[in-house]
Structure formats: C-alpha cells, structure tokens
Amino acid sequence: MVAGISQDYKNFSNMIIHNSDPQYIFVAVPKTGTTTIQNFMRSEHVIPELAKKKCKWLIGDYHLGIDEILEKYSITNSKSYFKFAFHRNPWDRMVSFWHDYTTDRLHLTWSKEILDYKNFETFVLEFANSKWRHHKNFKPTVEYTHIDGKQAVDKIGLYNDFENDIKFCFDKINLSSEKFSTTKKLRRAPREKNYKKYYTNEKMIQAVADTFIEDIKLFGDKFD
Numbered sequence: 292m293v294a295g296i297s298q299d300y301k302n303f304s305n306m307i308i309h310n311s312d313p314q315y316i317f318v319a320v321p322k323t324g325t326t327t328i329q330n331f332m333r334s335e336h337v338i339p340e341l342a343k344k345k346c347k348w349l350i351g352d353y354h355l356g357i358d359e360i361l362e363k364y365s366i367t368n369s370k371s372y373f374k375f376a377f378h379r380n381p382w383d384r385m386v387s388f389w390h391d392y393t394t395d396r397l398h399l400t401w402s403k404e405i406l407d408y409k410n411f412e413t414f415v416l417e418f419a420n421s422k423w424r425h426h427k428n429f430k431p432t433v434e435y436t437h438i439d440g441k442q443a444v445d446k447i448g449l450y451n452d453f454e455n456d457i458k459f460c461f462d463k464i465n466l467s468s469e470k471f472s473t474t475k476k477l478r479r480a481p482r483e484k485n486y487k488k489y490y491t492n493e494k495m496i497q498a499v500a501d502t503f504i505e506d507i508k509l510f511g512d513k514f515d
C-alpha cells in the first residue's frame with residue numbers, strides 16, 4: 292500500500308482513496324464536477340490529516356476506473372470502502388470537453404491538437420474514428436464504474452442532480468455538503484449553458500449517441 296502523496300499530486304491527483312475511517316474511494320469521471328469535489332476533499336480531509344500524520348493516503352493516477360484502482364493498489368476488501376462517482380449527460384459532457392480544451396490554457400498541449408478540428412461539429416463527427424475515442428478523458432461512465440458489466444461502486448451521482456447526490460455521498464464520508472456549497476469553484480471561461488445549441492444537425496446528435504450508447508442505456512440520457 293502506498294503512503295503519502297504521489298509525485299503526480301500537483302499535476303493530476305484525480306482519484307482519491309481514503310484509508311482511514313471513513314474509508315472511501317472517489318472515482319473521477321472527467322467533466323462531472325470532479326475537480327471541485329477533489330479540491331474540497333483534499334482541503335477537508337487530505338491536508339489536515341497528512342499534517343497530523345493520522346492516516347495513509349493514496350492520491351494520484353489520472354482518471355482510473357474502479358477496476359484499475361482496485362487492481363493497482365491491491366485493494367481486496369473493497370466492500371469496506373464507500374465507492375462513488377458522478378455521471379453527466381454525454382451530449383453536455385462533449386460540449387464541456389470541447390469548451391475547456393479549446394479555451395483553458397491549462398490544457399495547452401491538448402488544446403493545440405483539438406483545435407486542429409475547425410469546429411465542434413467536425414470534432415463530434417470525426418470523434419469515433421479519432422485517437423480521442425479511447426482516451427481516458429472520453430471514456431463512458433460505465434467504463435469507470437462497472438466491472439464485467441456490473442456496477443462496482445456504491446453510488447453513481449447524477450450531474451443533473453448534483454446538489455442532492457453530493458449531499459448523499461458527503462454524508463457517507465463525514466463531509467459537510469453545506470460547506471462544499473460555499474467553496475470556491477474552479478473558474479472556467481464562460482460558455483453557453485444550453486448544450487443543445489452546440490448541436491446544429493441530427494448527425495452530431497447521433498454521433499454522440501453511438502459513442503456513449505452504454506451510458507445512455509444505463510442512465511436513460513436524452514438529448515433534451
């Protein structure tokens with residue numbers, strides 16, 4: 292078992308495993324509010340307890356699925372951990388990807404590559420046959436939360452019901468959802484809130500549906 296903060300902490304630290312009471316594993320599905328959640332958990336649990344050297348932490352690894360987490364860190368008693376993740380409507384999620392990686396300087400290398408696509412429509416229509424299709428950032432939620440077709444986390448919160456579901460999860464791990472609601476959110480460049488306005492034809496809508504078909508079947512996502 293790895294102790295302390297990994298070398299990847301400053302750059303990635305997307306997945307968090309808490310080995311002290313309460314034990315939990317947060318599986319970070321990209322573009323589902325994970326950065327804000329992670330920052331809050333670090334400020335409330337990670338940093339104070341590390342300073343007091345009360346517990347061991349496993350922090351790091353860029354967007355691992357629950358199967359990868361359990362295997363990599365040899366966690367055999369996963370039932371003792373509260374395991375949770377969040378899911379976002381795939382059409383909205385694709386817009387969020389495009390917006391952040393074409394406006395956020397933190398992703399400069401990726402931005403340059405994604406900007407090779409002349410617009411969002413081209414990106415969406417060519418996505419399925421591009422190298423991005425199998426990139427960790429674009430994996431469907433089920434590839435993070437399921438093992439052999441079965442849900443392997445205790446709770447998959449919905450981005451569309453974020454306030455209620457984050458409260459449920461935080462209640463399980465002794466964190467204050469009220470305090471979280473007042474925490475400073477990560478600043479992003481402003482975007483059109485209605486994701487549907489980014490889709491200008493049926494081919495774009497269908498392309499995303501085909502790519503995230505497993506998520507859509509499981510969560511009942513609709514383009515509405």
